Amino acid sequence: MPKPNRVQVDALIVGGGVAGLWLLDTLHQAGYAACLLTAGDLGAGQTIASQGIIHGGTKYTLGLGLESAVTDLAEMPARWRASLDGAEAPDLTAARPLADRMHFWVPPQRGGKLLAKASSKLMRGEMRPVAAAERPAGLATVRGGEMFALNEIVIDVPAVLAAFAARHGDRIRQLPAGEQLAMQETADGVSCEAAGVQIFARRVVFTAGAGNEALLARVGLSDIPCQRRPLHQVIIGGMATALFAHCVGKSSKPLATITSHPDGAGGQYWYVGGLLAEDGVAQQPAELIAAARPELSRLLPSVDFSAASWATYRIDRSEHGGGGGLRPSSAVALSRGAYIIGWPTKLALAPRLAEQILELLRQQLPSPTAADLDGLRALPRPAIAQPPWQQALAWN
Numbered sequence: 001m002p003k004p005n006r007v008q009v010d011a012l013i014v015g016g017g018v019a020g021l022w023l024l025d026t027l028h029q030a031g032y033a034a035c036l037l038t039a040g041d042l043g044a045g046q047t048i049a050s051q052g053i054i055h056g057g058t059k060y061t062l063g064l065g066l067e068s069a070v071t072d073l074a075e076m077p078a079r080w081r082a083s084l085d086g087a088e089a090p091d092l093t094a095a096r097p098l099a100d101r102m103h104f105w106v107p108p109q110r111g112g113k114l115l116a117k118a119s120s121k122l123m124r125g126e127m128r129p130v131a132a133a134e135r136p137a138g139l140a141t142v143r144g145g146e147m148f149a150l151n152e153i154v155i156d157v158p159a160v161l162a163a164f165a166a167r168h169g170d171r172i173r174q175l176p177a178g179e180q181l182a183m184q185e186t187a188d189g190v191s192c193e194a195a196g197v198q199i200f201a202r203r204v205v206f207t208a209g210a211g212n213e214a215l216l217a218r219v220g221l222s223d224i225p226c227q228r229r230p231l232h233q234v235i236i237g238g239m240a241t242a243l244f245a246h247c248v249g250k251s252s253k254p255l256a257t258i259t260s261h262p263d264g265a266g267g268q269y270w271y272v273g274g275l276l277a278e279d280g281v282a283q284q285p286a287e288l289i290a291a292a293r294p295e296l297s298r299l300l301p302s303v304d305f306s307a308a309s310w311a312t313y314r315i316d317r318s319e320h321g322g323g324g325g326l327r328p329s330s331a332v333a334l335s336r337g338a339y340i341i342g343w344p345t346k347l348a349l350a351p352r353l354a355e356q357i358l359e360l361l362r363q364q365l366p367s368p369t370a371a372d373l374d375g376l377r378a379l380p381r382p383a384i385a386q387p388p389w390q391q392a393l394a395w396n
């Protein structure tokens, strides 16, 4: 008789985006037996679609007004740097960041100098002025405008996902397409079954992003509110140089936030979020592109878009709800019976969410147990998800 595929862990993490992966490493380092199951490719969903900016909080205090503050962000650039430099776990030394700073760009405009001064005062020295001669290519020749360097790094998301997969390959598995995880709460944990593998977990942690809604419904926890806030991002292919900048105006949000991602042929894809992507939600792709072209030319005079190709990408931000549609002020972790539910709120806050969940586990399960992960071998390993610009898009 073949041995049934059985797995026993302290924590089964459901969802392989940045939240689940950082948590897997944290729990493993703390001695807990943990494994992760995900649907689709590793990072599919918000993580691979994100711009990879490790915000230091700046984005939320610029311009003339204050948006709802996101707490805990100020420490995140240093926290991620420690991992990217190998000084702290998780070891992400294999994932070289794309940029070691974002720029805060106030394009030439009436009142621009005053705006820059007000913002820099609000930031209390967090912004370093960048002289015109030191500006990134494409902006060096613009007359006027104000530029500052911010303490915000930009990570290479696929490389970070690959670093986690390399460290924890034996503990990460994919749910075969069409397979659901069956879960039954018992007196001392949750009995789970997926594709013939039986997993007993003392705790099940949902870090499934948009998938948290359906998982909560399946285990009778639909009363926990979830929310989605949509974005319609712009992608520009064929750019000659990289740019990492929040383009700001008289609004509490950046008009356009631009990150750049190598295309493998010496050029860059520019990935554009910010107000353009929020306002773009109501627009069809062609309308959004028609609006983005003149807006970006206005914000970035002297940047040459003549060889560019344009596409758009829709994706929702998935968060804990209940705040009247506003973004939660930090990462959120909730505990209900043998289930723990987590939303990092920002990719940058994945370390904060992992700390919160570790704290809950330490209170609930002070003594970790030994893992039995052999049965996981019956399930496939996920591939790394493709970034939006490598997916099938309509370019024009």
Ligand SMILES: Cc1cc2nc3c(=O)[nH]c(=O)nc-3n(C[C@H](O)[C@H](O)[C@H](O)COP(=O)(O)OP(=O)(O)OC[C@H]3O[C@@H](n4cnc5c(N)ncnc54)[C@H](O)[C@@H]3O)c2cc1C
Pocket (backbone or CB within 6 Å): 014, 015, 016, 017, 018, 019, 020, 037, 038, 039, 040, 041, 042, 043, 044, 045, 046, 047, 048, 049, 050, 051, 052, 053, 054, 055, 175, 181, 207, 208, 209, 210, 211, 212, 215, 231, 233, 273, 315, 316, 317, 342, 343, 344, 345, 346, 347, 348, 349
């Ligand atoms: C366009 C965009 C840009 C962004 N840019 C930034 C940024 O620059 N900086 C920043 O800090 N934040 C950014 N964010 C926010 C950030 O991406 C998210 O906060 C973060 O990635 C959420 O990670 P997560 O692991 O919780 O969810 P996800 O990345 O969505 O991962 C959840 C995973 O769970 C899997 N899953 C779903 N259902 C199930 C199921 N039933 N069983 C098993 N697995 C399941 C999914 O396939 C997915 O892989 C951005 C978001 C968007 C949409």
